[in-house]
Amino acid sequence: MSAAPTPAYAGPSRVFSGMQPTGGLHLGNYLGALVKFVRLQDQHECIYCVVDLHAITIEHDPKLLQQQCREVAAAYIAAGVDPKKAIVFVQSAVPAHAELAWIFNCVARMGWLERMTQFKDKAGKNAERMSVGLFDYPVLQAADILAYRATHVPVGEDQKQHLELSRDIAARFNNDYNAPNFFPLPEPLIQGPGARIMSLRDGTKKMSKSDPSDMSRINLTDDAQTIANKLKKATTDSLPLPAPDDPKRFENRPEVENLVGIFAALAAKSSDEILQEWQGKGFGAFKPALAEIASQKLSPIADEMSRLLSDANALDAILADGAARAHAISEPVMKDVRRIVGLWPR
Ligand code: AQP
Numbered sequence: 001m002s003a004a005p006t007p008a009y010a011g012p013s014r015v016f017s018g019m020q021p022t023g024g025l026h027l028g029n030y031l032g033a034l035v036k037f038v039r040l041q042d043q044h045e046c047i048y049c050v051v052d053l054h055a056i057t058i059e060h061d062p063k064l065l066q067q068q069c070r071e072v073a074a075a076y077i078a079a080g081v082d083p084k085k086a087i088v089f090v091q092s093a094v095p096a097h098a099e100l101a102w103i104f105n106c107v108a109r110m111g112w113l114e115r116m117t118q119f120k121d122k123a124g125k126n127a128e129r130m131s132v133g134l135f136d137y138p139v140l141q142a143a144d145i146l147a148y149r150a151t152h153v154p155v156g157e158d159q160k161q162h163l164e165l166s167r168d169i170a171a172r173f174n175n176d177y178n179a180p181n182f183f184p185l186p187e188p189l190i191q192g193p194g195a196r197i198m199s200l201r202d203g204t205k206k207m208s209k210s211d212p213s214d215m216s217r218i219n220l221t222d223d224a225q226t227i228a229n230k231l232k233k234a235t236t237d238s239l240p241l242p243a244p245d246d247p248k249r250f251e252n253r254p255e256v257e258n259l260v261g262i263f264a265a266l267a268a269k270s271s272d273e274i275l276q277e278w279q280g281k282g283f284g285a286f287k288p289a290l291a292e293i294a295s296q297k298l299s300p301i302a303d304e305m306s307r308l309l310s311d312a313n314a315l316d317a318i319l320a321d322g323a324a325r326a327h328a329i330s331e332p333v334m335k336d337v338r339r340i341v342g343l344w345p346r
Pocket residue numbers: 018019020021022028029030031032033154155156157158159194195196197198206207208209210211
């Protein structure tokens with residue numbers, strides 16, 4: 001089922017996004033999502049969540065999960081999210097997410113979920129042994145967004161299909177319950193040079209927290225030496241950097257395209273501008289320059305993260321305030337949802 005065109009939703013424009021506390025954040029999370037989080041907070045009401053309910057869909061260590069939530073929240077704030085402007089909180093602190101996910105489970109269709117490529121990628125040949133939660137992940141994601149009737153969702157390109165599912169669920173709910181325009185059809189905000197950052201080892205795979213090789217990614221907390229070392233060892237070829245007007249400039253060179261894209265995103269330039277400066281030169285010079293700009297951007301974030309994490313009480317107070325503000329928005333929505341669906345009022 002494809003979503004109908006965005007109807008005349010009359011509610012306010014609102015941004016929602018989240019990240020999983022499944023490990024340290026990396027450059028892909030930063031360029032694909034965090035940079036946009038910061039940019040949007042001055043133009044919209046923004047809600048940024050640490051999605052721990054998503055993190056338990058795969059094996060996790062209960063003793064570490066709360067601290068991992070703090071680390072993701074600290075990364076948001078250290079990257080520039082202002083918790084006075086934007087709402088920053090942990091998903092499981094607000095009951096609407098799980099409740100609405102159940103209701104949406106009864107709206108979404110098996111066939112829609114069976115088409116989700118991220119489940120296929122993550123489960124591989126072990127689909128039968130994966131948790132039902134991992135299969136159902138995009139439904140919970142729809143609930144995350146729509147519990148706040150969010151209209152815009154900044155994400156990396158890997159989340160495009162999940163966003164389409166959220167739109168389908170919203171449209172079907174509105175239609176099946178004869179509640180026209182109750183939920184907006186949320187729009188993904190994907191564009192931008194960092195929308196798809198690939199692994200440093202294999203330019204056809206996305207940079208990911210769960211990649212077993214730490215050399216495949218640049219973590220937000222890596223120091224300058226580690227970043228330089230990872231980039232030095234990043235897969236490239238022996239050819240020089242291509243010219244921007246060469247139509248075959250990245251043909252069979254996904255790793256080169258990725259490094260140029262990362263440079264461009266960090267320098268807030270286009271890939272063509274980077275190639276204009278670097279065409280004909282080799283990676284022996286390019287990689288150290290890239291390492292330099294990467295550590296210039298990331299080291300203040302790492303420093304601020306460690307400062308925030310050194311005072312867990314202060315960070316937890318920010319998250320408690322965020323959860324209260326999030327609940328104040330989602331509870332009236334859930335009251336309406338319960339009424340529309342015919343559930344018992346609270
Ligand atoms: N490589 C990437 N390039 C651009 N954007 C990316 N994002 C993730 N990887 C890239 C964006 O970061 C946000 C948070 O993602 P997440 O933590 O919820 O989970 P994910 O997308 O599954 O990220 P990972 O790193 O690949 O985690 P694991 O390995 O745990 O699954 C999203 O907006 C995502 O688009």
